[in-house]
Amino acid sequence: MLEKADRYCKLLQELNLKLVKAVDTHLHADHVTGLGELRDRTHCITIMGEQSKADVVSMRVSDGDRVTIEGLALDVLYTPGHTDDSYSYLMGDRVFTGDTLLIRGTGRTDFQNGSARAQYDSIFNRLLKLPEETLVFPAHDYKGDTVSTIGEEKRYNPRLQVKSIDEYVELMGNLNLPNPKLMDVVIPANMHVGLHQDELAKQGLALNAREAIESLGRTDVLLVDLRESSERTKHGTLSGALHAPYPSIDESLKPGGMLREVAAATGRRIVFFCAFGERSAMAVQAAKDAGLANTVHIAGGIDAWKKAGGPVLHG
Numbered sequence: 001m002l003e004k005a006d007r008y009c010k011l012l013q014e015l016n017l018k019l020v021k022a023v024d025t026h027l028h029a030d031h032v033t034g035l036g037e038l039r040d041r042t043h044c045i046t047i048m049g050e051q052s053k054a055d056v057v058s059m060r061v062s063d064g065d066r067v068t069i070e071g072l073a074l075d076v077l078y079t080p081g082h083t084d085d086s087y088s089y090l091m092g093d094r095v096f097t098g099d100t101l102l103i104r105g106t107g108r109t110d111f112q113n114g115s116a117r118a119q120y121d122s123i124f125n126r127l128l129k130l131p132e133e134t135l136v137f138p139a140h141d142y143k144g145d146t147v148s149t150i151g152e153e154k155r156y157n158p159r160l161q162v163k164s165i166d167e168y169v170e171l172m173g174n175l176n177l178p179n180p181k182l183m184d185v186v187i188p189a190n191m192h193v194g195l196h197q198d199e200l201a202k203q204g205l206a207l208n209a210r211e212a213i214e215s216l217g218r219t220d221v222l223l224v225d226l227r228e229s230s231e232r233t234k235h236g237t238l239s240g241a242l243h244a245p246y247p248s249i250d251e252s253l254k255p256g257g258m259l260r261e262v263a264a265a266t267g268r269r270i271v272f273f274c275a276f277g278e279r280s281a282m283a284v285q286a287a288k289d290a291g292l293a294n295t296v297h298i299a300g301g302i303d304a305w306k307k308a309g310g311p312v313l314h315g
């Protein structure tokens, strides 16, 4: 939640943690997300599902992907129903269920392309198939509960005591809930969480996709791919690009760091790129802060590059 960003940051500081990735399970209708604010304050990678209507997030995931953070991994489960961009994330003994499965409840399905049918499938055929002792952490709980288990929800969640998908659909269709307060303000706000890449363009620190395609093969340019190995495998990469994942950008840019040394040794201008231009925009800023002024990025990332007809290498 946007208004809790101070609290999150204070906690990170107290626990001496670095926020590397922040995941929104879906586009919320009841509160403004803190995703963009956390990105601005901590330069973390923002993640949502590929169906999300949010304008820009750093990384988009789909079912079966894996989100990795030093020593941790979250398996991505597409669990639509509450919205069509609802995801759950399984991390070992626990699952983060967003608003798909709540404690003694389930997320409403009556707007944002919600579907009670899809939700039944997500809950009964995916989440409830997890081991009963799996801890369930939903996105929120209006009663103040924070954690449950799959077994507990199977037995005591009143919405799950149905005998068929049709019974569930009927139950969800008769809830007659009022729309969330401020929904008309909140949803559009949550669609615009993207980093304002136009600032960099104004400073001459961005190449548009076409300019970037034209620079391909130039010997004074060094393309640097900030994405993770999994994204490169899935979406392809650019010819001649050096791989330097964004989470270790600060180390790569400091004196003695890989990128700094390569840039110094070759005299080439670094052109950062990533999936949608968020990480690369933050990398240009990080390079500037580290005293490397001559870097640029590809606005809109490899997504824009592909849309402009740029060649991509696979495999």
Ligand SMILES: [Fe+2]
Pocket: 026, 027, 028, 029, 030, 082, 099, 107
């Ligand atoms: Fe929600």
